[in-house]
Amino acid sequence: MRIGELARLTGVSVRSLRYYEEQSLLRPERHPNGYRSFSESDVERVAQIQLLFASGLNSRCIADLLPCMCGSGTDEFTTPAPYLVDGLLPVRERIVAQITALTASLQTLDRVIAAARGPSPQG
Amino acid sequence: MRIGELARLTGVSVRSLRYYEEQSLLRPERHPNGYRSFSESDVERVAQIQLLFASGLNSRCIADLLPCMCGSGTDEFTTPAPYLVDGLLPVRERIVAQITALTASLQTLDRVIAAARGPSPQG
DNA sequence: CTGGATCCTGACACCTATGTGATGGTCGGG
DNA sequence: CCCGACCATCACATAGGTGTCAGGATCCAG
Numbered sequence: 001m002r003i004g005e006l007a008r009l010t011g012v013s014v015r016s017l018r019y020y021e022e023q024s025l026l027r028p029e030r031h032p033n034g035y036r037s038f039s040e041s042d043v044e045r046v047a048q049i050q051l052l053f054a055s056g057l058n059s060r061c062i063a064d065l066l067p068c069m070c071g072s073g074t075d076e077f078t079t080p081a082p083y084l085v086d087g088l089l090p091v092r093e094r095i096v097a098q099i100t101a102l103t104a105s106l107q108t109l110d111r112v113i114a115a116a117r118g119p120s121p122q123g
Numbered sequence: 124m125r126i127g128e129l130a131r132l133t134g135v136s137v138r139s140l141r142y143y144e145e146q147s148l149l150r151p152e153r154h155p156n157g158y159r160s161f162s163e164s165d166v167e168r169v170a171q172i173q174l175l176f177a178s179g180l181n182s183r184c185i186a187d188l189l190p191c192m193c194g195s196g197t198d199e200f201t202t203p204a205p206y207l208v209d210g211l212l213p214v215r216e217r218i219v220a221q222i223t224a225l226t227a228s229l230q231t232l233d234r235v236i237a238a239a240r241g242p243s244p245q246g
Numbered sequence: 247c248t249g250g251a252t253c254c255t256g257a258c259a260c261c262t263a264t265g266t267g268a269t270g271g272t273c274g275g276g
Numbered sequence: 277c278c279c280g281a282c283c284a285t286c287a288c289a290t291a292g293g294t295g296t297c298a299g300g301a302t303c304c305a306g
Contacts, residue, residue, distance in 0.1 A: 004252065014253090015294060023293095033302060035253055048231075054221065055228035056179065058292065068235040085239045088232060095229050101177040102222045108171075109215050112191040116208045127282065137283090138264060146263095156272055157284060181262070 003028075006038045010046040017046070023059035025049050025066060056098065061091055126151075129161045133169040140169070146182035148172050148189060179221055184214055 007014045020026045021036070026045065028036040048069065052062045064087065130137045143149045144159070149168065151159040171192065175185045187210055 002253075013294070015296080018255095019293070033253085034255095035302080051224055052228055052231075053293080054224040056225075057228070065232070065235065068238065069231055085236050088236055088239075092229065092232050092236065095225050095232065098177060098179070099222060099225050099229070101174050102179070102218055102225070105175055105178040105180070106215065106218050106222070108192050109188070109211060109218065112188070113208050113211055113215065116191075116211075125283075136264075138266085141284090142263065158272080159283085176263080 001038050001040070003036050003038065006042060006046065009043050010050070012046055012050065020046070020049060020059075024063050025059060055095060057091065061087075064088075124161050124163070124165075126159050126161065129165060129169065132166050133173070135169055135173065143169070143172060143182075147186050148182060178218060180214065180218075187211070188214065 001009075003014050003017055006012075007017055010017075017026065021028060026038070026042060026049075028038045028042070031037050045066070048066070049062060052065065053059075057065070124132075126137050126140055129135075130140055133140075140149065141159075144151060149161070149165060149172075151161045151165070154160050168189070171189065172185060175188065176182075180188070191211075
């Protein structure tokens with residue numbers, strides 16, 4: 001499919017999809033006329049990318065990660081080099097820390113919201 | 124206390140503390156000579172700010188949030204106007220969404236890490 | 247051929263938190 | 277007085293993902 005359709009299917013802007021290719025997160029084929037040609041599986045792949053972006057990873061990190069996880073269809077390359085893991089562990093820690101921070105923030109927020117709803121001594 | 128000491132106590136750069144004031148996250152007094160004068164409670168407040176930043180909230184959001192929660196010890200003013208809650212709910216949703224994304228990413232990440240460690244069928 | 251939709255590349259703009267440097271005021275100790 | 281530490285403001289830089297526009301090319305329909 002072409003870039004416009006992928007954009008529609010994923011809800012991601014054409015601009016971003018081109019950027020993803022620039023960052024090697026997507027590797028679409030090219031029609032003879034220069035148009036990008038994406039596969040069906042790229043829909044899922046873009047969703048993955050979006051998820052990782054939403055988690056605060058940057059494109060370089062995602063680029064490292066994707067070859068290890070995208071193998072929904074092709075599974076040869078699902079085992080990353082161990083050296084890659086060394087780079088992944090800090091990322092993991094950051095995510096855990098972020099979840100912790102978010103959870104704490106959420107609790108605080110919920111206390112605030114509860115207090116605003118009913119200032120009665122319920123908590 | 125002055126800005127340098129607050130920076131030392133919190134581990135946040137002086138630059139960031141000034142930025143926080145610019146964003147109305149901190150409202151230090153001013154000495155006649157122009158120096159900022161922070162209170163003891165600002166140490167905790169900065170920690171809160173950092174926590175929220177780490178949660179991915181931006182300064183505007185934090186500015187809305189802080190007046191409701193800064194009373195961790197003092198709970199008098201923990202009750203915000205209900206109209207404020209309307210603004211808080213989207214924030215809450217964003218936090219929940221982010222936790223969801225992070226959790227999913229963490230799972231993916233852990234699968235990759237596990238696969239790299241031992242490609243044996245252990246999980 | 248014409249018009250419109252879609253695509254291409256390239257480039258600049260933005261936002262946001264933070265770094266960094268310039269330039270100068272304030273204060274305390276020697 | 278003078279130096280060093282600290283503070284002030286202003287301003288420019290950075291990074292990363294995205295918006296947006298410019299200037300063309302392609303393709304299809306009429």
